Amino acid sequence: MRPPSVDTLARSLVDTGLPHPLLVDAARAAIADGHCEDALEQARSNAHTMARALLQPVVNATGVLLHTNLGRAPVAFAADAAYSNLELDLSSGRRGSRHAHAARLLARLCGAEDAIVVNNGASAVLLVLAALATGRGVAVSRGELVEIGGGFRVPEVMEQSGARLVEVGTTNRTRLTDFASAVRNPDNHTALALKVHQSNYRIVGFTEHVAMADMASLSVPVVADIGSGLVDAACPWISTGPPDWLAGEPAARQSLADGAALVTFSGDKLFGGPQAGIIAGQADLVKQCAQHPLARALRPGSLVLNALQQVALSYLHRDGQAIEFWRMALLSTGELEDRARALVTGAKVGEVAAMASVPGGGTLPGAEIDSFGVMLAGDHSAALRTGTPPIIARVSDGRTWLDLRTxxxxxxxLVAGALKALG
Structure with a gap:
């Protein structure tokens, strides 16, 4: 059988909404695979697969507030196509700095002298080490030589920065004297001490660690990689104060107040903003980071900085409800139970169930937040993902769980419609 025309086949797929070059690819792939009789059906399937692979909104029903696979913190930001004063000083008319906007607000939030923004949390650590410790030692507790998602390992990042790792203490116990001994040893040429937050795991039992206030007594600057991005342990943006599940989480403001020279953290975790890395602290050290050649390679663009600025302003207004992560995290179980009951009653499918949401994103391991949602017998996750938008649920114990906190x-x-379709 003579294969159909690629162009004719591609034009028959115009209703998919994909641009013509992609439809041509879908048609060619169908023909190349030997689908002559059912070429249109196969080409349409190819086009559908292409469309599903594009970035698109999804409904997060997993109960994981900072789901790495789903983009971590959801951020609402929209702007018309326009120029901005990204690197223009409007007062003088001269060239300005992209660190004069969001970074200045972040410094104010953290109680820091200055701050800069890079493109993610790992970049923040890399830049600090490269700018302040290339060719010299950095003292780190063996219990804090962590690996987080995506293969980010502290020793490997340190190696790439040009700094030299100086391990102190043991996996489960590190004392201030361990750090002091490493710093005093002239063979180490120690430039910094690095305190890394064990954000995605816990060591329990016979343990000991050095508090930031004690580390500040060392004769070298201490950098605190707090990772998760809690700005202030007091949570002034929450009228009722910090929730119980935040207990023990290190915060930028308190780390600096306790003597950290710099803090580094991610923008898309507990901070609730876009993917970014923040470096805040002493002005002279921040300046050294900003002047390092890597700073240009790691800098974010205006869209990220604008989104960060909006989130930072919400914090300064003490308006936690304007930050989507905190809005979701602070929902009452009563409200969630009412919503779940309405869904089950309307769809006549599933049952209302108590659930436990988690912060996610490599933060607060073991922390749970009481929640409610809809539970379905069996695994319906694949069917839910086929919707528009796809609904991402959690499956365990042979059941499908849709946690309404997220x-x-x-x-x-949309969830109600998907549930009815399952019925």
């Missing part, structure tokens, strides 16, 4: 109230009707 579902925006405006998406309840």
């Amino acid at each position: 579902v925006a109230p405006g998406d309840d009707q």
